[in-house]
Amino acid sequence: MSSTSAHNKSAQQALLTSYETLLSRVEHMHELANAEQWAELIDQRTSYVLLVEQLRELDTTVVLDAAGQQRKAELLELILEHDVDIRRRLVSRRDELGKLIEVSQRQRDLHRAYAPHQGAEVAYEADDADSTRSS
Numbered sequence: 001m002s003s004t005s006a007h008n009k010s011a012q013q014a015l016l017t018s019y020e021t022l023l024s025r026v027e028h029m030h031e032l033a034n035a036e037q038w039a040e041l042i043d044q045r046t047s048y049v050l051l052v053e054q055l056r057e058l059d060t061t062v063v064l065d066a067a068g069q070q071r072k073a074e075l076l077e078l079i080l081e082h083d084v085d086i087r088r089r090l091v092s093r094r095d096e097l098g099k100l101i102e103v104s105q106r107q108r109d110l111h112r113a114y115a116p117h118q119g120a121e122v123a124y125e126a127d128d129a130d131s132t133r134s135s
Helices: 003-034 038-061 066-134
Strands: none
Touching: 003 038, 003 066, 038 066
């Protein structure tokens, strides 16, 4: 086996190992999404994006043989399935938070609208109590 061929096999294995690492990372993120551990999921997403960038660079320098291309396609399919489901869950969570924010804003607006009047009613009731005592 020539040294170029050995180097190519080694580079192919490194690339496929990187895809397997990415799959492992996205599987963990999927578990976090299922458990609704949103803060940890977002933390993991940052390192996931960095790993994708590193993988993209490595991917441009390595030529895979047919078996390597097949394995890469399988790994990518699994990665993308998890990624799509994670994104769906994140969008659902975002919508849920949006509704909670909307309800909170309505409550705040109602409080602002009626709070001054509530104070005035208390003052009127006190005036009424004073006037009945004095009569």
